[in-house]
Amino acid sequence: MNTELLGIIATFAITLVIAIPLGKYLAKMFAGQKVWTDFMRPLENFIYKLSGINPSEPMDWKRFLKAMMTINLLWLVYGFFVLMYQDKLPLNPDGNPGMTANLSFNTIISFVVNCNLQHYSGESGATYLTQHFIFMFLHFTSAATGIACAVAIFKAFKEKTTTDVGNFWNFFVKAITRLLLPLSVVVALILTFNGTPSSYAGKDQFISLQGDTVNVSRGPAAQMIAIKHLGTNGGGWFGANSAHPLENPNYFTNMVEIISQMIIPIAMILAFGYFIGRKKLGWVIFTVMMLGVLMLMIPSVTSELGGNPDLSKMGITQASGAMEGKEVRFGPAATAYWSTLTTVTSTGSVNGMHDSTMPLTGLWQLLAMMINGFFGGCGVGILNYFIYLIIAVFISGLMVGRTPEFLGHKVEAREVKIAALITLLSPFLIMAGTALSSYVFMSHGNADWAVKPSAWLNNPGYHGFSEMLYEYTSANANNGSGFEGLGDNNVFWNVTTGIVLLLGRFLPIIGPVAVAGLLAKKKFIPESAGTLKVDTMTFGMMTLAVILVLNALSYFPALVLGPIAEYFSMH
Template sequence: MNTEIIGIVATFLLTLAIAVPLGKYLAKVFAGEKVWTDFLQPFESLIYKLSGINIKEEMNWKKHLKALLTLNFLWLIYGFFMLLGQGKLPLNPDGNLGMSADLAFNTIISFVANCNLQHYSGESGVTYLTQQFVLMFLQFVSAATGIAAAVVLFKAFKDKTAIQLGNFWVFFVKSITRLLLPISIVIALILTFNGTPASYDAKDQFISVQGDTVNVSRGPAAQMIAIKHLGTNGGGYFGVNSAHPFENPNYLTNMLEMIAQVIIPMAMVIAFGYFIGRRKLGWTIFGVMTIGLFMLLIPTLSAELAGSTELAKLGISQTTGAMEGKEVRFGPAATAYWSTVTTIISTGSVNGMHDSTMPLTGLWQLLAMMINGFYGGCGVGLLNYFIYLIIAVFISGLMVGRTPEFLGHKVEAREIKIAAIITLLSPLLILGGTAIASYVFNNSGDANWTVQPKNWLNNPGFHGFSEMLYEVTSSNANNGSGFEGLSDNNVFWNVLTGVIIFLGRFLPIIGPIAIAGLLGAKKYIPESVGTLKVDTKTFALMTFAVILVLNALSYFPALALGPLAEYFSMPH
């Protein structure tokens, strides 16, 4: 086993070693049990008092959603106007301009929704003020929103019958004070000591070997990069994200950032099992997700380590060819691992260029985002998986001739209709959005866009289609990474992806919470000999089959037109 493979194995094992105790800790935090961070209670009490929050108020699922949506709407309005006027506000030593209305619309929806799709370049598109007090702020609160939503699901199944599901504001605040903030501080310190800027200084200048004057962007980067990964956000402080040497200086920081972006999604699954008192179910779900990770990772590693046959025809060696689009300080294996985890957990950060990866790697990246249920983002990954779980329960119940049940609660028509709508939503947004983009690209000709449609794509043919498909898929999955051969900062793409991000974020939160709230309020039915057990290997296999079949039926034609067609068109 070469050292590159050892590096990613060590990264995964370290992630697992942190995620397991973190999951147990989170289960206790949200259950209100004693934990070592209880010294933060006075600080939290001050927040509740200043905000007028009554922490003793119990909320049903509708009140939880009302609080969640209202809060996010306020952030959206605040951030939109800040981005419009940032050029005239303080903390702008480099003199960056305010955003256009369509770009501000896209950017603020993207960061409120935890997607962080960036149609601007980080160091020149925003100021230190908006980097810190709009975008970094939203990276904390959007992650906390997803975690708080998942805890509502936890509460629905903790007791036999549950109408009141705790207090959204408590879950939200604790997600920040007990989890996101303290770990982010540790990560930011490690990044800073490894060379990542953390000051408010303006651009620096130096004279290159060729005699050119080069301006180097700096600023408060380390603190944003910490939460961008821990909160599965992904928005880069610099334009090229974690491929930039300031965002990700060396292999140590590369491992740190890969671990940071996976630990909470993993921990939330483990926390679910411990919170509801069904540890076996938590580990069963974790097992399905982990198998899904490896089924995407192994072929990605194979494709990237093999290099390009097109480059081989030019006499370039396999080792050199495998480095296309990658940073020499990381190598192809670490880049392949990053591209896999960043797409399954909707972080969207990159340490290499996805547009330069092999066609089959692009296929696995797209499929990871289309499934969007293997670990997933902070909290919302479990909500996405819950929809697959309910559909698997429904199909299994029909197969054995019983009314479907989940944890002692009958799954009836209303819950299945909601699950079906949410299941159909992603294909509608992804395929519909790509179809609209393809139509506009091929038929608009001289339409008066900021960037002419004929100039959208740097690559023609199958790869050009993949670039558009990837942009829409990434938006729907709240991922934010992209095939950067697409020129996306124009009215069409800003509006299209902004709408898709909004729908792709909030409807998949509303649906699972509604189902959980409806199921939790139903009369508990004790288990019997005929009860479908959802924590067995057989049911895990059933759930995995549902995930594969649903996504294959939904997306195979689009994938065949893009990465698969590109792969088979290459000489082998």
């Protein structure tokens, strides 16, 4: 078997070996049972006391969401001004300038919402202070926010009838102290010992083999890179992200980083089943998600290993596959594997340039973010899947002529309306944004948008359309990766994607938590012979069918105009 494929199999096997026990641990830890990280309790109690928080105070879904939204708004305001004036603050050995207002607007929203869509280059657009005390800080808090909201759904369905979805602050703090922080220390040490910089020194200088003087950015990168992957954040310390040799020095660190991206999203799915006492349901959801991932991954790997047909027509042999935009250290198979997992989750980091992948690989990357329900980010993956579950329950109920029920609670008009609105939100944001940018590009090519629309795209035609479609898809999915042929650091893209980032993050969190809270307080209905069982593979396949049909109907026309048309133009 090809050694590159063996590398993929080994990486995934190690991911499962870590994620399965981690899921059991998370279920016990968030349920308040005794776990080995209880030694962190004094630190947590100190944080609660300092903040005036009662971590055992019950919250209904409205109070829970109010706490979540309030603290996120505070971080947004704080970070906006620090980024604008970073050049006047300490820890800036390379003398990087402050951000413009529109870039700061986009950047702080992006990091608060766990997207990390970077319209700046890491080493030249941010200082050591903002990289650590804004970006790395938000890597922890945004991931913990998603995890806390997911645990609220766990709590809602643990009891038969309840109005208490748990305490936001309790879940939030534990997600950091007992999950993200310990794992980040381990991953950061691995990266440091493999050559990733971790000091506060400025740029280093050396003479290349050609005799040129080259300045190489450094800084405390290992610490941020660890949490960027564990928290499914993805924002790179360097502009080239994990394709940079200092951010991802070798194949071993490549494995560590891709494993880090997946272990918490997988663990949270399994934790759901263990937490509510329905292990089978957690495994059914995992199986459905894994089937979805394989449906995206296998054609991506095949496409990249198959090479570029245009080069084949010219008689150029491509023994290693399509190598444009790939790191020789990793090759096309490992890059295709990474590109799949980084888009099915909300990580968005890259170890090769997505803009250079084959058209069909770009199609699967786009579709992974459009679905946004196969594992997803830390916590929010199961929130997105929960909406598909509610719709699948509703449709199944109509098919068998019974009132839809989910885990003993009737799903009625109000819950279905919320789920339907959240389902329609993503296509609206993506299609409306792409249509607007296409109109501006075609009709106002020489207008003054800080950068003229005619200069937005480095690639004309189908691929240029895909670049604009990818940008809004990535923003809506809180992903952050991009087709980097797009010139996006200007007023138009900073403002429009900033708005999509906000709506695409918080409404899909508010909706599922509201639905779970509404269902949890309803009278519990014991199972009977006619109860729709949601922990069977039959219902799992029904949910997968709902996911595929809804997204095909929503996005197929746009995908035809972009990557599908580009594919046929090459053949």
